[in-house]
Each structure stands twice: as structure tokens, then as C-alpha cells.
Amino acid sequence: MYLLSTDTLKPLNKIYDREDEKRVISGYIDMAASIAVTGLRRVGKTTLVRSLSAVRKNTYTAYFNLWRKKPSCRNFEPEILDLILDELIKSRGVVGEREYIKRLEFFGGIVKITREKREHIIERFSIADIIASNNKIILILDEFQSVSKKLRDCILRKLVGLKDTYDSYLTIIFTGSVYSLKKFIGGNEEAPFYGRLIDEILIQPLQPQTAREFLREGLRELGKDITEDALDYAIGVLGGFPGWIVNFGLKSISIRDRIDIKAAKKLIKDIEKEALLVLVGEIKRILKQVKNKEIYIKTLYELGLHGNMGPTRLASMIGRTKSEASRILNFLTMNGLVKNIDGEYIIADPLLRRVAGRKIFVKEMISIKKQ
């Protein structure tokens, strides 16, 4: 595995930097504290949390990607077991044990995981069995913000029950790309998880200097050399987002020689094209929650075209009142699309910042919306 691999389950030495985050999250796992890990898209939340969980001894991880699939709340325990089997098979390969062991240990005995046995295992064993044989469990609920309120409350109630039963044997980690997961999880006294979330850890993009070193080092690992000005240019565009940097790094394999500024510009052009479609898809998903989508699209377009602005200026650009402009900006901020710096709003993602002010962005947003 390489630094610039796209996997979200990596050996820890292939996760660049993040020493503080690794230490803090590991500390909470030691204490079986329930935490949230948040941050903008592509900063590396999933990778950190999955990879840190995978290296724990006598610990099984159930990784829920709630964007991809919504679990059945009624059958929550069997779903957990099913995911533990999945993650176990993947993580043992990553952690690099000599043998690729696909097995689950219960009561000192070993159950080999085969396709036929899988259902049998899920039917026969429970979380209680895993814990009774002195193993711990980490539940990762990735993209938790994407779950409807009804399912969310049901899952949270189940989690409270599991946590009360298994206590220090169970760690629960929520992750998500919204501004804050806290209010989704235990915002008010009636919320099932109220008072149980110990901390929310915000993962920031890498500092420019660290991002530069990450790309340089990652390319070196792939046998690629890059000039200083190409490095500056690439990081200037991609920011400190490992997701975009990995994308650049992998694309650079297509360049025969050293990556100079000309090659870097070509690669960025390609990435922009792809990123536009990815971003349009993501924004479309976020805007499903609102009625008047055009005004949000126009807001992003204006922010892309003119850069930072406050609600007063935005209001005049989109022909709305200041309070409406504030409400729109607030929604975009809560969903991680925009960030507020001293009262001025700026598009958070560096590539979206580049493309949102183009006609093609609006065209793609509208064409997708009509589908």
C-alpha cells in the first residue's frame, strides 16, 4: 500500500501526519468513549477512524457506511455481526499479518469465515459472545448525518442500550462531513444519546507545508519526481485535502518524466473536470433537503465568481433579504459547503471554489436536477 493509495483502510504508516489526531482518537478508543469525528469532505475522516480501529488487538470493528446502505434498526445486532465479518476480512490484510486470516475467535475457539459459514455465524453468535470471550467492539457509523430522523433516533436508542450493556467493551464513533454532528446525536435533552457523546474531533485539512511534503513523499514512493514550482502550484489548487492530493498523485503516473509546472497544469485541468461532476453529485445530494434549490445554486455560483462575501452583499446579488441570505449561508455552512471566516463566507473546498463560478457548474447542477 502507498501513501497515495485511495483506500480508506490503510496501515498507519501510510497515513501521513495526523499524529495528534491518531493519539487523541486512540486515547478515546482506549477508554471506550463515544466520540464524533467531523470535518469537510476528503480530509481523511474515514481513513483515520477505520485504520486506527483495525490495528487494535482483540477488537472487532463494525463499519457502517450509512451513505451507501441504511441498516435495519430492528435487526441491528445481526447487521453489526455481518459488518464485523466484512471488516475483519479486509483489515487483517491491511494490518499485514503473515497469514491472511479470515477467522473469528470465540471462547478461545476459532471460527473460520467462509461464505457458507457466514450466515451460520451471524445466526449463531451475538455481540454478547464476542464480548464474553474478552474481545472489544468498535462501531463506526460513517456519514451519520445522512440518516433520516426516524432511523437516527431508532439507532441511537439501540446504541444507548448496547452501551449500557457492554460499557467499556464497546466504542462508538460517529463520523460525518457536516459542520457539527453533536446536534444530530445528542443535541437536546430528549435526544436518546443526550450527554453521552464525550467529544467531537474536527479534522482539518493539512497545513500547506505538510500537504506539500505529503505529495512529494507520496510521489517519491511511486518513483515520481516533481519540481518545486509544480508542487506549489498543485498544493495551491488542491489545498490540504488528502483526497484531492491522492487523486493528483495517482494521475501523475501517466506523466512520463519529472512533473513540471506544465504537466501539473494539465493534471489539474483533468482533475477539475472530474471534480466538477463529483461535486455536483454531492451538492445535489445535500440540496435534496431544501425546496428552492435554484437560490442555493446561485449562491454557490456567486461565491465562486466573486470570492468571499457577507450576507448583505450576497442578498443584493441574489435579490433576497439579508436574513434570507444568512439562512442560505447558514445551511451551506452546516453542510460543509461553505465556511465562515470572521463573518465572510467562502466556499470550503478549493476545487469547488474554482469551478462554482463557471457557467458549466450551473448547467450541470440544473441538468442533473431535472433528471
Ligand SMILES: Nc1ncnc2c1ncn2[C@@H]1O[C@H](COP(=O)(O)OP(=O)(O)OP(=O)(O)O)[C@@H](O)[C@H]1O
Ligand atoms: N493522512 C493521510 N495520508 C494519506 N492518505 C490519506 C490521508 N487522509 C486521507 N487520505 C486518503 O484520502 C482519501 C480521502 O480520505 P477519506 O475518504 O478518509 O476522507 P473523508 O474525510 O472520509 O471524506 P468523505 O467526507 O468524502 O467521506 C482516501 O483515498 C485516503 O486514502
Ligand SMILES: [Mg+2]
Ligand atoms: Mg468518509
